[in-house]
Amino acid sequence: MAASARRLCHIAFQVPVGQPLARNLQRLFGFQPVAAREADGWRQLALRSGDAVFLVNEGSGPKEPLYGLDPRHAVPSATNLCFDVADSGTAAQALAGRGCHIPVPPVTVRDAQGAATYAVVSSPAGNLSLTLLERADYRGPFLPGFEPVSSVPGPGWVSHVDHLTLACNPGSSSTLMRWFQDCLGFRHLPLSPGEDPELGLEVAVGPGRGGLRLTALRSCPEGVVPTLVLAESLPGATSGPDQVEQFLVRHRGPGLQHVGLYTPNIVEAAEGVAVAGGQLLTPPEAYYQQPGRDRQILAAGQEPSLLARRGILLDGDKDKFLLQIFTKSLFAEDTFFLELIQRQGATGFGQGNIRALWQSVQEQGAGGPEA
Structure with missing residues (x-):
C-alpha cells in the first residue's frame, strides 16, 4: 500500500464557461456555496451539503486549477477525487515508486487560515485523477487560496x-x-x-x-x-x-x-x-x-x-x-x-x-x- 486514503475531501468537476452545473446543484439539490476562487482563467466554486462537497472548476486556463488537474477532456466530466492523507509528500513519493504518474508534485498553499499540501496522481480510470491532500491544521471553510462565500442554510437533504x-x-x-x-x-x-x-x-x-x-x-x-x-x-x-x-x-x-x-x-x-x-x-x-x-x-x-x-x-x-x-x-x-x-x-x-x-x-x- 503506497498511501492510505483517510477521508474524501471533495469531488471535482470540469465544465466550460456557462455550463449550469453549479447553479443546478444549488437550485435543484440543495447544495450551498462555501468558497470560491477566480484566477488563471478558472472560476472554482466549492459547494456543500452536509459532508458532501463538490468543487466545480469552470473555464480553462494556462495553469492547472488549484488542487486538481486540467485533463483537457472532450466533454464536461467529474475529473478528480480529493482524499485526505497523513503525509502527501510521502504518499506521492511512494506512488511514484510504484510507477504512478504524478503530474502535480507536492505543493503547499497558504493563507491566513493555515496551510495545505497536495499532490495529484493520475489514475487508470480514464480522465479521473486523484488529489492527495494534507490539511491537518487548516481552519478555513474549504481550502487555502479560496475566499469564503456567504449563503443561507440549505434544506439539508443530503448528509x-x-x-x-x-x-x-x-x-x-x-x-x-x-x-x-x-x-x-x-x-x-x-x-x-x-x-x-x-x-x-x-x-x-x-x-x-x-x-x-x-x-x-x-x-x-x-x-x-x-x-x-x-x-x-x-x-x-x-x-x-x-x-x-x-x-x-x-x-x-x-x-x-x-x-x-x-x-x-x-x-x-x-x-x-x-x-x-x-x-x-x-x-x-x-x-x-x-x-x-x-x-x-x-x-x-x-x-x-x-x-x-x-x-x-x-x-x-x-x-x-x-x-x-x-x-x-x-x-x-x-x-x-x-x-x-x-x-x-x-x-x-x-x-x-x-x-x-x-x-x-x-x-x-x-x-x-x-x-
Whole structure:
C-alpha cells in the first residue's frame, strides 16, 4: 500500500464557461456555496451539503486549477477525487515508486487560515485523477487560496457521499481493483456471500439485455471514505448498448458515472428535488405491481403510494432495507448523474433495484435537468 486514503475531501468537476452545473446543484439539490476562487482563467466554486462537497472548476486556463488537474477532456466530466492523507509528500513519493504518474508534485498553499499540501496522481480510470491532500491544521471553510462565500442554510437533504461508481471498460474491473488496493489501501467489499473478488457481483438483467458486473471497494477501517464501486457491462446484450456502454462512448472512455448521496429522508429529498425542477428517473410501472411489493414497502415503514409517486425504489427484507432514486444526467452529454440513497440496515446496492434502473434507463433514455 503506497498511501492510505483517510477521508474524501471533495469531488471535482470540469465544465466550460456557462455550463449550469453549479447553479443546478444549488437550485435543484440543495447544495450551498462555501468558497470560491477566480484566477488563471478558472472560476472554482466549492459547494456543500452536509459532508458532501463538490468543487466545480469552470473555464480553462494556462495553469492547472488549484488542487486538481486540467485533463483537457472532450466533454464536461467529474475529473478528480480529493482524499485526505497523513503525509502527501510521502504518499506521492511512494506512488511514484510504484510507477504512478504524478503530474502535480507536492505543493503547499497558504493563507491566513493555515496551510495545505497536495499532490495529484493520475489514475487508470480514464480522465479521473486523484488529489492527495494534507490539511491537518487548516481552519478555513474549504481550502487555502479560496475566499469564503456567504449563503443561507440549505434544506439539508443530503448528509454525505455514500458511494462513487466508476464506469469501466469490459474486463478491466480486476485491474482497477488491484490498483486501488495497492496504491490507496482499498480492500474488496463483498456484495454477496462468498463473492469472488475477480468476478464481483454479476447482475443479469434479462434475456437479450445483458447485465452488470459490480465490484465494491472500501478504504481502511479507520478511514471515512465512501464505498468505491466498479461497474462494467456483461456480454450478451442484443437490444443495443446499455448505460455503461453508452457512458463509455459519450464520455470518450471510463470515468465517474455517478455519485450516491446519502439522505436521511429520501421521500422528503425526492419531493424537494422534484418541486425544484430536478428530473428523476421513474421505474417501470410494473415495479410497484410485483407480488408482495406493497407488503415489503410497509415492512420498511414506508407508504407504497408515496414511493410510487416519486419513483423511489426499495429492496431488502426483514429489518434491512435500501431505498434509492436516480436523477437524469446533469450534463447534456449524458455522462453523469446523481443517486439519492437511504439505508435502513442494508449495506449492498439492491440487485432488484439495479434491474429496475437498468430497464427504466433503457426505456426512457437519459436527459439532463433543465437549466
